[in-house]
Amino acid sequence: MNTSKKDFLNSLDLIDPNMEKHVPYALQDLWELGSMPKYIIKLIEKNIEPSTIENIIDFGCGKGAVLIKLSQRIDFYGLGIDIVPEFIDSANKYAIEHSLIDKVKFEIGDLKAYLPKAKNYDIAIYGYDSTLLGNINQTLLQLSQCIKDKGYIVLEIAFTLDSKNRIQDIPSEKELNGQLSESQLKLVDHVFWDINKIKKINRSNNKFIGKRIQELKTLYPHKSKIFETYMTNQLEESKRIENDMICSSWLLKK
C-alpha cells in the first residue's frame, strides 16, 4: 500500500482498506467528521477582523461542516477539498440547504496534489490526522505557501501529554510545542478541546455508526468481520482520544 493511501485510511481511522468503500454508508448520519467547527469559529472571530477575510480553503473538508458553519457567521468565499466523492456530494447538498452555494464550493481532489496550486488564501484550515504532508513543520510550511502574507493557518491536532505513554503517529506535547515554535509562524491563539464535549460527540457518533454497521452486516453478511473490526477500532479510537490524547486547535499567522 502506498503511503498516501495509508495516510488517507489513517485520517478516517481505517485499519482495513476493504472498509473504505463502505465508509460513506457507515458515516451517513454524521455531518462533522472529526473537526470542531465551534472552536475554529471562536479562534477566527476572536482574533481576526471579519471584513479582512476574503477567502478560506479547507483541506480535507469532509462534508463541509466547518466552512458552512463559518459561512453562517462571516462573509467570505470558501473552497473545500476532499478525496471522498460521497463526502463532497453531501457538502454541496448542505451548501444548497443553507443557501450558501454562491459562497462555498466543494471539490473532489487529493489535497496533496491540490496544495501546490492553491495560492493567496486568507486562511487555510487543516486537521493534522496523518503524516500525509510530513511532520508538523513540513505540513505548516506547505500550508503557508497557499496563504497570503500575514495570512492565517488553522491547525487541528491531537497530542499526548509528556507524562503519558507515546501513541504511534501522535506527537507528544514537547514535539508539538517544539515544532510549532520552530515554524516561521506566529502562534496567535489556541483552544484545548473540552473533554466532556468530546465524550458527548463520540457517544452520539458511535451510536449512529453502530446502527449503520448493523445494517451493513445484514446487507453483506460475508463481510461481517470487516464491519465488526471497524466498529471495534472506532470505539477503541474514541477511548484513546478521550483518555490518552489532548485535542487542540491552533491559529497561526504568517
Ligand SMILES: C[S@@+](CC[C@H](N)C(=O)[O-])C[C@H]1O[C@@H](n2cnc3c(N)ncnc32)[C@H](O)[C@@H]1O
Ligand atoms: C477526520 S476527517 C475530517 C473532515 C472534516 N474536517 C470534518 O471534520 O468534518 C479527514 C478528512 O480528510 C480527508 N482526506 C484524507 N486524505 C485526503 C487527501 N489526500 N486529499 C483530500 N482529502 C483527504 C478524508 O476523506 C476525510 O474527509
